[in-house]
Amino acid sequence: DAGVIQSPRHEVTEMGQEVTLRCKPISGHNSLFWYRQTMMRGLELLIYFNNNVPIDDSGMPEDRFSAKMPNASFSTLKIQPSEPRDSAVYFCASSRDRASYGYTFGSGTRLTVV
């Protein structure tokens, strides 16, 4: 198994532009999580899906952020419009069964908004 695959690895964009981050979870995992990591706030859970359905998006900072999971093998996190304070490393993780098992993390997308 190739693990959780995220793309792109790095993204530099100008303020106001739309950014789309992508994630392919491990086959057979039915839960998918989007986290954001910064030095100031650590790892923040943004949103998670169970069986492709969004369960809890209370961590999404504001309406500029949206996430979708159209099928079991693909998810996107979109920021529109992007702002410099969105600069962070965004991680996608998947799990076999919510919090009962360990999560497998992707390598992350380092987003820089200038």
Next chain:
Amino acid sequence: SQQGEEDPQALSIQEGENATMNCSYKTSINNLQWYRQNSGRGLVHLILIRSNEREKHSGRLRVTLDTSKKSSSLLITASRAADTASYFCATDEGRDDKIIFGKGTRLHILP
């Protein structure tokens, strides 16, 4: 939201020594997990301990859980340079649907 809090925030030890990191949390849990993150990489799951377990081993790792004190410890024995990383604990807040991470302990193994 509730998080585990790791202690210390940073730790430097000589190679070969044992490293101990602690985690405290606030609410009841179903399980507690420990993760490692090397610089510039994603988190790697190390070990999961359930609320009805008191101790668990995996190779050079030993995890303990004291639910009465709402605390856990991670012991790495015979540390190696490759153990240099940040270590995070994560708890499920008793909901069994998502885990919340602490801010981590930065461990540096000195040669």
